[in-house]
Amino acid sequence: MENNKDQELAKIRKDLKEMLVRDLSLEDINPADIKDDEVLFGEGLGLDSLDAVEIVVLLQRNFGMEVKNMDQGKEVFYSIDTIANFIYENRKKA
Amino acid sequence: MKIAGIGLVFAQGLGMGALETALNRGWVPPQEVEAPHIPGGKTPAYLVNLEALPDRSVLKKIRRSDKLSKMSVLAAADALRDCGIADITKRKLGLIVATAFGPHVTTFGFLDDILDHGDAAVSPTTFSNSVHNAAASYVCNSLGINGPTLTITQFRFSFQAALQLAQTWIDQGRCDYVLAGVVDQYGDVLGYVADHKLTTAKDGKIKPFTFKPTCQIPGEGAAFFLLGRENRGNIYCGIDAVHTGQAPDRGKPEDLTIIDADGMLPDETMYRGCLSPDVPAAAYAPLFGSMMIGSAFNTAAGALMIKKQLLFATPVADNPAGIRLLVENGPASVASILCAGYNCYSERSEILLTKV
Numbered sequence: 001m002e003n004n005k006d007q008e009l010a011k012i013r014k015d016l017k018e019m020l021v022r023d024l025s026l027e028d029i030n031p032a033d034i035k036d037d038e039v040l041f042g043e044g045l046g047l048d049s050l051d052a053v054e055i056v057v058l059l060q061r062n063f064g065m066e067v068k069n070m071d072q073g074k075e076v077f078y079s080i081d082t083i084a085n086f087i088y089e090n091r092k093k094a
Numbered sequence: 095m096k097i098a099g100i101g102l103v104f105a106q107g108l109g110m111g112a113l114e115t116a117l118n119r120g121w122v123p124p125q126e127v128e129a130p131h132i133p134g135g136k137t138p139a140y141l142v143n144l145e146a147l148p149d150r151s152v153l154k155k156i157r158r159s160d161k162l163s164k165m166s167v168l169a170a171a172d173a174l175r176d177c178g179i180a181d182i183t184k185r186k187l188g189l190i191v192a193t194a195f196g197p198h199v200t201t202f203g204f205l206d207d208i209l210d211h212g213d214a215a216v217s218p219t220t221f222s223n224s225v226h227n228a229a230a231s232y233v234c235n236s237l238g239i240n241g242p243t244l245t246i247t248q249f250r251f252s253f254q255a256a257l258q259l260a261q262t263w264i265d266q267g268r269c270d271y272v273l274a275g276v277v278d279q280y281g282d283v284l285g286y287v288a289d290h291k292l293t294t295a296k297d298g299k300i301k302p303f304t305f306k307p308t309c310q311i312p313g314e315g316a317a318f319f320l321l322g323r324e325n326r327g328n329i330y331c332g333i334d335a336v337h338t339g340q341a342p343d344r345g346k347p348e349d350l351t352i353i354d355a356d357g358m359l360p361d362e363t364m365y366r367g368c369l370s371p372d373v374p375a376a377a378y379a380p381l382f383g384s385m386m387i388g389s390a391f392n393t394a395a396g397a398l399m400i401k402k403q404l405l406f407a408t409p410v411a412d413n414p415a416g417i418r419l420l421v422e423n424g425p426a427s428v429a430s431i432l433c434a435g436y437n438c439y440s441e442r443s444e445i446l447l448t449k450v
Contacts, residue, residue, distance in 0.1 A: 023217075025157040050158070053218050061215045 005088070012084040015062075023058055024051050036081045044079075052077060063087050095264055096450055097319050097397050098179070098271070098327030101172025103165050104315035104382040104391065105140035108147050109172050113394060116381045117406035118423060123298045124311050124383065131286040138298050139280055140313040140383030144168075152236055158219050159232050160200045162279045166191060166229040167236045169316035170273055174237060177320045177327040188241040188269040189230055190259055192252035192276045194386030196226040196245075199281035229277055241269055250437035252276060253390040254445065257336045260321045275318030276387035288312050288384070292357060300384060301412040302355035302377030303419065305365060310357030313383015317390040319397075325450070330397035334430075335446040344446070349428045350405065350420060351375045352392045354435030354443075356384040366415065368434040368442060374420040376408035389435050389445065396431040396447045403428055 017031035020040075024047070034045065041047045047055075055077060059065040065087055067073045076086045101109065105124070106116040116122075124138040142165055144150065152171045153164055170189075174182055201224040207216045222228060230245045242263065246255050253276045260272035288294070288310060295301070295309035320327065335341075351369060355362045356379035369375050382391045399405055405426045408419050433445040 027154060027157050050219065057215055057217055061211050 009084050009088055012087050013080050016080055016083055016087075019058055019062060020055070024054060034080060036084075037079050040077060040079055055083075059083070059087070063091075065090055095261055095321045095323060096325070096332050097330040098322050098324070099173045099175075099177025099320035100317070100330060100394050100397060101169045101174070101176055101275075102315065102317035102391065102394055103142055103147070103168045103172070104317075105142060105313060106381065108149070108168060110176060110394070110398060113391075114398060114402075117378070117395060117398070117409075120407065121299065121380045121409040127280075127285075129282065129285045129289070131282055132289045137285050137289060137294060138311050139285065140311060141280055142315055155236050156232050158223070159228070160197055160223040162193075162197045162200070162277055163223065163229040163232040165279065165314070165316040166275065166277045166318075167232050169275060169277070170233045170318045171237055173273060173275070173318040173320050179327045182271065182320070183238045183240070185270040186241050186268065187239050188260070188263050188272040189233055189239050189243045190246060190256040190272060190274040191230040191233065191244075192246040192248065192256035192274070192387065193226070193229070194247070194249050194252055194278050195284065196247050197224050197228060197279070198283065199279050200224045202281065202283055233273075239273065250386060251338050251389075251435070251443050253387055253393070254336050254338050254435075254443045257321070257333060257445065261333075261336065264321065264323060270324070271320055271322035273318055273320050275316060276390040277316035278314055278385050278387050280312050280314040285312055292360060295357065299410050299412070300357050300380045301410055302353060302357075302362075302379055302408070303375070303411070303413045303415065303417050305355070305363045305415060306361045308355070308357040308360055308362050310384035311380075313379075313385045313388070315382060315385070315391070317387075317394050319390075319393075329401075329450055331400040331447045332450050333445060334448045335444065338443045339441055341442065341444045347373045348430040348432040348446070349373070349426070350396070350399070350431045352396050352431060352433045353377045354389050354392055354433070355379065356388050358384050358386060358388075359436070359438055362436070364436045364440045364442075365434070366417075368432075368444075369417055371418055374418050376406070376420040378406075378409060380410040389433060389443065393433050393445055393447065396433050400428050400431060400447055400449050
């Protein structure tokens with residue numbers, strides 16, 4: 001069971017990294033180089049508020065997830081790990 | 095007004111060096127590109143390969159932009175680099191971006207996204223890039239241009255309209271310099287329309303002097319001209335006149351007539367009206383492709399020839415009408431060049447370039 005969860009989270013993380021690099025046009029960044037716990041906004045990967053809006057749309061389009069609350073968004077969008085966990089938990093609820 | 099710098103990006107590269115190389119080399123075959131809506135699934139086209147350009151550093155600031163805006167920024171930055179005036183953006187510098195179709199690829203992508211994902215799940219970035227002013231905004235932001243800025247979307251003669259407006263801004267004193275340019279992009283829809291409404295050149299050659307029937311190969315790119323009154327910068331030539339409609343008789347013939355014929359009209363016989371047996375003629379669309387903004391690329395070629403006192407042969411010399419063509423490259427005394435184009439109503443445009 002735990003193994004399945006790890007595998008599923010790993011797959012979500014991989015898809016997320018590829019999605020961010022492709023759809024946010026992150027030039028010169030290899031998806032594999034993004035660390036799972038790397039801070040996405042500000043000092044880390046350097047994403048900004050426009051990217052946040054784009055990620056909201058990407059999650060809705062690709063994973064069927066809605067992030068409506070900006071406070072929740074701050075927590076969810078902290079790193080690849082936090083987004084992957086959000087997707088995993090909400091998929092289970094759906 | 096004078097041309098104090100030129101920047102361009104087209105299928106054969108970035109900058110006036112790439113244009114000179116292309117003019118020296120002559121015709122090269124177009125690429126075969128995927129065209130899902132055309133029988134056979136492929137079409138020839140002269141497309142810009144942004145990935146292959148040697149210096150893309152300016153694009154790092156505009157990663158969200160679409161290809162139309164990226165081509166605009168590359169060409170505009172190239173024009174400012176080419177002028178060599180260190181403090182150019184501190185002067186009263188205006189910007190005019192002219193286009194025939196604007197960001198149609200992004201606009202169709204945006205509409206497709208609404209159909210595929212619903213209006214709540216459409217990329218806001220795609221939307222912001224789909225407005226016609228996006229390219230001008232990216233250019234201003236990237237290059238620090240603070241003067242008046244305008245986008246002209248006009249099917250035919252948009253380049254000429256940009257030049258006329260630039261002249262007005264300079265005459266009024268609103269600007270010391272104006273960066274006036276054109277941009278257009280190829281896309282599946284444009285390829286479909288061009289293939290269905292016009293004739294695609296099966297052998298990959300646009301034949302500007304065949305006149306009828308015509309054949310086209312779609313192109314894309316951007317060309318920007320730094321225009322001003324002063325004698326500073328990398329002066330190419332003067333632009334003595336820009337006419338659309340009836341042009342006055344100038345009295346003496348030019349050293350070369352460059353025509354915009356490129357197969358974008360099914361009948362281009364009206365071009366005979368601007369050609370004279372006393373003046374050699376050339377057309378350079380076979381180097382960059384058929385575009386509604388092709389005048390700008392022909393003007394860049396003309397400006398280069400005046401600056402360097404060189405003439406470049408017309409790249410495709412099929413000539414059933416026996417026009418006097420420029421068929422050899424070489425040094426020459428070039429005092430003036432007339433760039434002529436026609437629209438679908440047989441109205442003529444003229445841009446007169448003269449040695450400064």
